[in-house]
Amino acid sequence: MSGTEWDHLVVGAGSAGSVTAARLAAAGARVLLVEAGGEQPAGGAESNPLRDASRLILEGFNWDHRANLRSSTRLEDLLNRDGGSGGNGADEGEGRRSRALWNRFPYQLGKVVGGSSAVNGAIALRPLPRDFDDWAARGNPDWTWERVLPYFRRIERDADFPADDAHGGHGPVPVRRPGPEQLHELETAFRDECRRTGVRDLPDLNGGRERGVGPVPANTRDGERVDAATAYLTEARRLPDLEVRTGCRVTRVLFEGRRAVGAELLRDDGQRSSVRAGNVVLCAGAIGTPVVLQRSGVGAARLSAALGVAPVADLPGVGENLADHPSVVIWSLPKPGVCEPGLPWRQIAARMPSGYDDDTDVQVGLLNNVETTTIPGFVDRLGWPMVVGLSVMLLRPESRGRVFAESADPDSSPVIELGLGTVEADVDRLMYGVRRAWGLLRAPGIGNRLERTQFWTDRMIDNEVVLRNGVRNIMNPGWHAAGSARMGPASDPMSVVDQRGRVHGLAGLRVVDASVFPSVPSVPTNLTTLMLAERIADDAVTDFKEGKRC
Numbered sequence: 001m002s003g004t005e006w007d008h009l010v011v012g013a014g015s016a017g018s019v020t021a022a023r024l025a026a027a028g029a030r031v032l033l034v035e036a037g038g039e040q041p042a043g044g045a046e047s048n049p050l051r052d053a054s055r056l057i058l059e060g061f062n063w064d065h066r067a068n069l070r071s072s073t074r075l076e077d078l079l080n081r082d083g084g085s086g087g088n089g090a091d092e093g094e095g096r097r098s099r100a101l102w103n104r105f106p107y108q109l110g111k112v113v114g115g116s117s118a119v120n121g122a123i124a125l126r127p128l129p130r131d132f133d134d135w136a137a138r139g140n141p142d143w144t145w146e147r148v149l150p151y152f153r154r155i156e157r158d159a160d161f162p163a164d165d166a167h168g169g170h171g172p173v174p175v176r177r178p179g180p181e182q183l184h185e186l187e188t189a190f191r192d193e194c195r196r197t198g199v200r201d202l203p204d205l206n207g208g209r210e211r212g213v214g215p216v217p218a219n220t221r222d223g224e225r226v227d228a229a230t231a232y233l234t235e236a237r238r239l240p241d242l243e244v245r246t247g248c249r250v251t252r253v254l255f256e257g258r259r260a261v262g263a264e265l266l267r268d269d270g271q272r273s274s275v276r277a278g279n280v281v282l283c284a285g286a287i288g289t290p291v292v293l294q295r296s297g298v299g300a301a302r303l304s305a306a307l308g309v310a311p312v313a314d315l316p317g318v319g320e321n322l323a324d325h326p327s328v329v330i331w332s333l334p335k336p337g338v339c340e341p342g343l344p345w346r347q348i349a350a351r352m353p354s355g356y357d358d359d360t361d362v363q364v365g366l367l368n369n370v371e372t373t374t375i376p377g378f379v380d381r382l383g384w385p386m387v388v389g390l391s392v393m394l395l396r397p398e399s400r401g402r403v404f405a406e407s408a409d410p411d412s413s414p415v416i417e418l419g420l421g422t423v424e425a426d427v428d429r430l431m432y433g434v435r436r437a438w439g440l441l442r443a444p445g446i447g448n449r450l451e452r453t454q455f456w457t458d459r460m461i462d463n464e465v466v467l468r469n470g471v472r473n474i475m476n477p478g479w480h481a482a483g484s485a486r487m488g489p490a491s492d493p494m495s496v497v498d499q500r501g502r503v504h505g506l507a508g509l510r511v512v513d514a515s516v517f518p519s520v521p522s523v524p525t526n527l528t529t530l531m532l533a534e535r536i537a538d539d540a541v542t543d544f545k546e547g548k549r550c
């Protein structure tokens with residue numbers, strides 16, 4: 001290894017990496033931020049498609065990951081293969097059978113400066129206080145609602161509830177909700193029908209209260225997405241000691257004994273190199289981070305052996321406990337003239353009990369003005385140019401999946417198994433939620449504005465068996481991968497990092513991204529990731545100022 005020794009090497013310039021690198025660099029640390037994707041196109045919405053918050057960005061700036069929505073025996077096949085070391089297990093023996101079960105879902109996370117925050121739906125929802133009760137109950141008492149609230153306030157510049165005890169008014173991320181006059185006729189009808197069926201108004205879905213229907217907060221300015229890099233890195237990149245290196249992947253972390261000392265890099269042009277750093281901070285996301293760890297020998301010892309990499313730490317939780325929010329969307333064709341291209345697509349949502357029990361367990365949201373050409377392959381599946389969806393998202397799924405490297409080759413794809421619906425109660429709750437959403441859809445204010453609905457009929461909704469099968473086969477993830485290197489006490493054998501993001505049993509290595517969530521919160525995951533990064537960055541800055549390595 002040669003060249004500069006950095007104070008911090010931050011891996012991945014997504015939601016967490018942007019915050020972490022900016023905060024460390026502002027504190028005077030020499031920071032190298034390495035990002036596998038490229039820079040964003042310069043300029044506003046005319047030249048930079050990533051600014052357009054009226055749609056998801058699923059092509060051009062993404063990892064081309066494929067996910068299995070269920071689970072398979074593929075990991076067991078790999079581990080049990082005789083003398084296996086780093087091959088492609090799915091083509092052999094048992095693996096062939098598991099491949100037959102393979103259900104490939106495009107899982108296009110962000111691969112660009114800004115990461116997934118640059119391609120996402122720009123929904124800026126905070127979790128519920130009970131989400132953090134759960135984090136604390138899993139051995140993380142420093143992560144209660146009271147303790148994380150100041151960090152949410154630090155992030156936000158809330159235009160609707162500016163700077164009070166519960167909201168932030170001066171942070172780098174603008175948060176804004178549509179006013180009643182900005183709602184589309186379908187959105188007003190959705191809100192009215194929710195009210196009529198007993199769901200009360202909740203003007204602030206971020207205020208900590210659970211139930212209610214209200215406008216969806218978004219991290220947008222004048223309709224343009226404000227991603228984490230725009231919010232945090234624009235200023236920070238003017239600092240002399242922050243270097244952002246794009247088109248460059250970290251293939252593995254380098255260790256001296258049990259201390260991380262740097263990483264191996266692979267540029268898009270194939271050039272390999274290595275860098276040294278006092279601290280390595282993995283912010284490669286809930287898919288990227290566990291795979292880098294596994295290829296570095298940090299993970300289940302049996303997996304290190306199967307991959308043929310030297311074991312550094314036996315941490316079986318690396319890659320396990322992967323969670324995402326399953327959802328079912330009921331798609332309809334609007335009557336001519338009801339919807340318009342380019343209008344906002346997700347402005348109103350309701351948190352409510354599905355009816356499975358009395359728990360507030362689903363979010364039902366209206367997806368409006370959705371141009372099917374903006375989602376790869378969608379127009380072919382639906383055949384309609386413009387659609388309206390009622391989406392039912394399960395807030396706190398119990399099902400878990402996993403992600404693992406099948407080969408030490410950094411060019412091989414990770415195996416992603418989301419395990420959706422592997423716990424039956426998740427399917428049950430979604431079934432009840434779909435019934436609830438169907439009732440809303442059939443209300444005259446909404447139903448009269450729709451031409452027809454895809455797939456579902458009254459008879460199917462009424463039939464228990466048909467509904468269960470439909471839900472099981474139609475449920476999709478939300479691209480909210482989390483939990484695959486979870487935070488928890490060292491006494492929990494499946495936890496990977498402590499409450500300050502430090503990897504158990506190792507020095508010089510932190511994980512700061514959605515992979516360390518102890519459980520997936522009741523909302524899409526961006527704001528929670530930013531909060532987590534703000535909080536751990538505080539610790540990292542304190543260590544740096546005291547001259548300590550982590």
Ligand SMILES: Cc1cc2nc3c(=O)[nH]c(=O)nc-3n(C[C@H](O)[C@H](O)[C@H](O)COP(=O)(O)OP(=O)(O)OC[C@H]3O[C@@H](n4cnc5c(N)ncnc54)[C@H](O)[C@@H]3O)c2cc1C
Pocket residue numbers: 011012013014015016017034035036037056057108109110111112113114115116117119120121122123124125248249250251283284285286288289292478479480481513514515523524525526527529
């Ligand atoms: C399509 C989509 C829609 C979503 N919609 C919403 C929404 O509306 N609201 C919401 O709250 N959340 C949403 N999310 C989820 C949210 O954006 C993510 O949870 C959040 O951005 C995760 O942040 P992260 O820092 O953990 O990972 P990311 O932001 O994904 O950052 C990881 C970064 O690391 C880079 N990387 C990976 N591996 C390497 C490597 N080996 N070397 C170097 N760099 C590497 C990646 O390219 C990426 O830039 C959505 C996500 C997607 C993909």
